[in-house]
Each structure stands twice: as C-alpha cells, then as structure tokens.
Amino acid sequence: MITFDRVEKFYSSGNTGGSGRDSAALSDVTFALPAGSFNFLTGHSGAGKSTLLKLLAGLERPTAGEIYFGEHALHALPDNKLDAVRSRMGIVFQENQLLADRSVFDNVALPLIISRMKRAEIVARVGAALERVSLSQKADELPQTLSGGEQQRVGIARAVVNRPRVLLADEPTGNLDPEMSREILKLFRHFNTAGVTVILATHDLELLKIRHHNRLTLKNGRLLAASAMDLARESTQHKQSPQYGNSNQVSRGRPARDLA
Template sequence: MIRFQQVSKAYRGGQQALQKVSFHLPKGDMAFLTGHSGAGKSTLLKLLCAIERPSDGQVLFNGHDISRIDRKEIPFLRRHIGVIFQDHKLLMDRSVFDNVALPLRIEQANESDIKKRVSAALDKVGLLDKSACLPIQLSGGEQQRVGIARAVVNRPQVLIADEPTGNLDAALSAQIMDLFRQFNQVGVTVLMATHDTSLLNSYDMRRFDLNRGHLSEVPRHG
C-alpha cells in the first residue's frame, strides 16, 4: 500500500532531511515511526500526503508514484489519507461539528450525509455530546479526538499521525492509541510518528527508526 523506494529529500538551502529511505507498509499494517528531533519523521509523513515532494526516489501509494503527482490530483490522494497533527490544527472559530465536517464539505457531500457521517465519527471518539462546542471549550485530549474524527470522517484507507499523543498524559495517550487500534482492526493502515517511549514499550508493533535521515526497521521482541 505504501512503498518508499530510495527516497531522498533535501530542502532548499541544502538541508538533507531523508537519505535513500526504503520501506514497505502493506495494507492493514500498523507501525510506529521514531527518531530524534530533526531525524526526518515529519518530512517522511509530508511526502506521503504530498505536502512535500522528494528530491529523489519514488513514493508509491497503492502502486501509483505520487512523488511527481500533478497538483490537480492531490485532493484525490488526500481523500484516501487521514492526517492527524500534534497541534490538531482545528479551526477555533468553528464548532466541533463544523471542524469534523470540513473534509466532507470540500468533497461537496450532501448535508444529510454530512450529518450522518460527522455524528458517526464523533460517536466513535466519544464526543457526540460536544458537537456544538467550540474547540476552545474542550480539553487538550478532547481536541485531539476532534482531530481524529476529522481525519477518519471520509473513511480513509490510511491514517498518518505526527506525534498524536505529544501533549497528553499516559491515560489519554492510551485512549488515543486504542482508537488507532480500533481503526486498524477494521482494515485501516496506520503510520504514527512518536517520541513516547511508554507507548513504544506497551505495544509490540513494527517500528521504523530514523537517524539523521537514514531509516532502519527495529527488530520486534519475542
């Protein structure tokens, strides 16, 4: 489903963020992406949703090379990929409902569909009763769950998350992790960048580690 082949990324100004990165994440897999600050984790995730383009190599999504994807095709790619950011990037002047509805409104779904799907996504993350609230009225963990509802509302094949538990305590992190696992159990492929060592120790999952732009897979226990 996701395949990187010898992918390198140099930013303007010469900063080499990724160096000949290769890996394969098959459909239905769930994996962690780890590495020190500046190792290239966010860069790798940005290449996957075409926010950035590689300087060299191929990024394949379902067999299609998206590294040189036409601008016009990017919205179609993004429909298949739900993205969760650490700072959740919610619109603070819009209700929880409107935040989650955003991807469906961009797709021009009809209002009755939007209502059904937003309610289902908010129910899944346990926030149906908060749909009329503004994000500012919610806790950090609740805001993060709104971001997850928005990422899954159009039923993407892949979820990518950049430090989704970064600001949360252990109990909330475990809740967020459970949500990802539930999505994974119904077939969604999940790639999650994290620094959170307690998460890494609690879940025996595939783990890719970046070190100064070089990627290797960490052998699993047991």
C-alpha cells in the same frame, strides 16, 4: 501498500548560491508497508519523521526517489491529483489544527464537504465519528472550550470521518498526559483493526509497548533497521491472524524484499 523507493529529500538553506542540496532531511529511504498494518515511526527530533509524513501526504515532493500509495505514484502526480489523493488519507497533527471559530461538528464535517458528500451522509458520518470518540454531546461547542485530549479526539474524528485507507499521525500524543495518550492510542488501534493502515510518528516510548506493530526508526534522515523483535512478532502474529493475512510485513531495503 505504501512504498518508498530510494527517497531523498533535500532542503535548500538559501545560502549556497542556488545549489539547493545542502541540507538532507531524508537520504536513501526505502521501505514498503503493507495495507492494514500498524506502524510506528520513531527517531529523535530532526530525524526526518515529519518530512517522511509530509512526503507521504503529498505535502512535499521528494528530491529523488519514488513514493507509491497503492496505485498512485505520489512523486509524479500533479498538485491537483495530490490534493485528491490526500483527501482520501486521514491526517492527525500534534497541534490538532482545528478551526477555532467553527464548532466541533463543522470541523469534523470539513473533509466530507471537501469530498462533495451529500448533507444526509455528512450528518450521519460526523455523528458516528463524534460518537466513536465520545464527543457527541460536544458537537456544538467551539474547540477552545474543550480540553487538550478532547481537541485531539476531534482531530482524530476529522481524520477518520472520510473513511481513509491510511491514517497518518504526527506526534498525536505529544501534548497529552499518559492516560490520555493511551486513550488516543486505543482509538488508533481500533481503526487499525477495521483495516486502516496507521503510521504514527512518535518518540513516546510508552506507546511503543503495545503489541502488533511495525517500527521504522529514522536517524539523521536515514532509515535504520526495523525492530527485529517487533518484526518477528508481527510475522508470527500476522500469519495467524485472518484479518491481516500474510501480507502485513514491513520491508526495509528494496521494496520487494521482506525483512521479517
């Protein structure tokens, strides 16, 4: 379960004499996402999508409010604990953030090295992750020799290789053609089916046509109502689906309250 409770995030513009509260990236954002759910985070540029993901990944601290990732109170954790929590999340970026001078294998292996995994386990997991994104044959290649779609798939392999509980993706299809975007989305759906909570920030309306998802829409840093159609559908589908159980309901407002 991921919970945002009255979260606010302000950025100081640096010209207000140190008050530091002149630019609100997020205001009074409250929601709860059940484990194993598939969630779209939508909104125009500057709506606060990336800020929300950064807060969730522990890359930023909220100015006010509380953020929970399972049992971890992210807003209160010290930096080193945040690093440890983040190492158990999968993060996919619009610009895939691959290391240009390392092979595909080395890029995907990095989260496992960080997690102090043994060589044999690293080899097995990287092999499996690359196979899942159909890049086994490119393990020795450098990222710049791959196409944009392939690079994004390497980024996804790196994000899931550590078997995270949650997968955060910030505009992962932003630089891809529609066909490749659908392929990438298919991968996310696959991981979600396996139980991973997916939060995907996008403004690609094509992606939103898929079934079984929750949708959080941000406007000017405020969370608007989640899509009623989606939520109604989610509610029906999840009640029928044994893999989701009855817990897969997005909530807006106070964390304990269900919207569906």
